[in-house]
Amino acid sequence: MFEETLVETEKLKPKNGEYFDLLIIGAGPAGMSAALCAARAKLKVLIIEKALPGGDTASAYVVDNYLGFPGGIFGEKLASQMEKHMNEYNIFYTCEEVEDILNIHNPIKTIKTSLGYAYRAKTVIIAAGLKPTRLETDFEKRFVGRGISYYAKCDVANYQDQDVAVMGGGNCACYAADYLSGFVNKIYLIHRSDNIKAVRMLKEKVLNNPKIITMWDSRVVDAFGIDKLEKIKIVNINNDQYTWVDVKGVFVYTGRVPSKTVLSVDIMVDEAGFIITDEFMRTNIQGIYAAGDIRSKQIRQIPTAVSDGMIAAINAERNLFK
Numbered sequence: 603m604f605e606e607t608l609v610e611t612e613k614l615k616p617k618n619g620e621y622f623d624l625l626i627i628g629a630g631p632a633g634m635s636a637a638l639c640a641a642r643a644k645l646k647v648l649i650i651e652k653a654l655p656g657g658d659t660a661s662a663y664v665v666d667n668y669l670g671f672p673g674g675i676f677g678e679k680l681a682s683q684m685e686k687h688m689n690e691y692n693i694f695y696t697c698e699e700v701e702d703i704l705n706i707h708n709p710i711k712t713i714k715t716s717l718g719y720a721y722r723a724k725t726v727i728i729a730a731g732l733k734p735t736r737l738e739t740d741f742e743k744r745f746v747g748r749g750i751s752y753y754a755k756c757d758v759a760n761y762q763d764q765d766v767a768v769m770g771g772g773n774c775a776c777y778a779a780d781y782l783s784g785f786v787n788k789i790y791l792i793h794r795s796d797n798i799k800a801v802r803m804l805k806e807k808v809l810n811n812p813k814i815i816t817m818w819d820s821r822v823v824d825a826f827g828i829d830k831l832e833k834i835k836i837v838n839i840n841n842d843q844y845t846w847v848d849v850k851g852v853f854v855y856t857g858r859v860p861s862k863t864v865l866s867v868d869i870m871v872d873e874a875g876f877i878i879t880d881e882f883m884r885t886n887i888q889g890i891y892a893a894g895d896i897r898s899k900q901i902r903q904i905p906t907a908v909s910d911g912m913i914a915a916i917n918a919e920r921n922l923f924k
């Protein structure tokens with residue numbers, strides 16, 4: 603496990619009301635890639651991040667698909683390397699949550715944050731990533747934090763040598779199941795269809811892992827526990843058969859959706875709420891770009907987020923100086 607101590611580096615702090623050429627929302631791989639690229643083009647850049655730099659990369663396990671790291675690299679390590687690289691440049695950085703983009707159609711936009719501050723910028727890149735989908739069920743509300751989790755890496759320590767379930771059948775569910783198998787006793791991978799939709803190597807790894815038991819065409823419909831979660835009720839949607847399975851934890855990976863908070867009603871999104879851009883990462887609004895997972899696109903991975911961020915920054919710079 604990666605245990606390097608994170609060193610807090612000195613970052614340039616913005617002043618309330620200050621003007622920037624480019625403001626980036628989110629310091630995941632898309633945001634940090636955009637910041638690095640824009641700083642190299644000598645833009646005055648502010649990046650606003652509500653949590654720690656790294657985004658979902660920091661919560662990934664071993665990242666095997668990022669070129670340049672033979673043998674893979676721990677997600678945390680990759681996130682910290684990205685941050686170090688970004689910090690080699692003069693980039694303003696603040697830990698706040700962006701709440702809104704005001705006067706979005708004006709040449710200079712105002713970005714309002716949860717601390718009550720406002721920053722001004724001619725161009726904005728939205729790189730705010732996604733958040734886990736909630737099940738919106740009663741049992742989820744009853745057991746959140748007491749057996750139901752959305753972050754395998756953060757909560758795995760509570761389930762050492764126990765039986766757990768992972769809900770979902772995409773890349774994230776498979777990454778989570780594969781990771782958990784190094785710590786827990788047994789994993790039920792519960793998926794509503796009869797096929798895993800993950801990259802082939804990952805899919806094969808999961809299907810060949812003796813600790814992972816796949817339950818196809820199935821949904822969790824209820825849960826029971828006195829104080830903490832003890833068992834879940836699963837229905838097979840083909841034959842309506844119900845089964846109770848003893849598990850101490852359920853990790854929900856049934857999808858990830860864009861956060862609505864930074865999406866002005868005027869920004870065009872697809873049916874699922876992802877921001878629509880062209881190949882230059884431009885949205886329908888002059889001066890507003892989107893990059894990374896929040897964008898309407900086919901492949902949501904670290905390399906594609908990094909690529910989006912770079913393309914957005916290059917085009918933002920061209921737009922500023924045309």
Ligand SMILES: Cc1cc2nc3c(=O)[nH]c(=O)nc-3n(C[C@H](O)[C@H](O)[C@H](O)COP(=O)(O)OP(=O)(O)OC[C@H]3O[C@@H](n4cnc5c(N)ncnc54)[C@H](O)[C@@H]3O)c2cc1C
Pocket residue numbers: 627628629630631632633650651652653654655656657658659661662663664665666667698699700701729730731732774777778861863864893894895896902903904905907
């Ligand atoms: C469990 C898991 C494992 C994964 N493993 C891999 C892997 O092995 N390989 C791979 O290629 N991909 C992997 N991925 C996918 C990869 O992590 C994402 O595709 C990538 O991180 C997307 O980058 P991003 O910058 O678009 O968004 P994110 O990484 O989500 O970063 C967005 C950032 O924006 C911040 N933010 C959000 N809203 C606001 C706001 N209002 N104000 C300020 N900041 C805000 C968030 O805090 C976050 O830091 C994994 C994902 C998960 C969940």
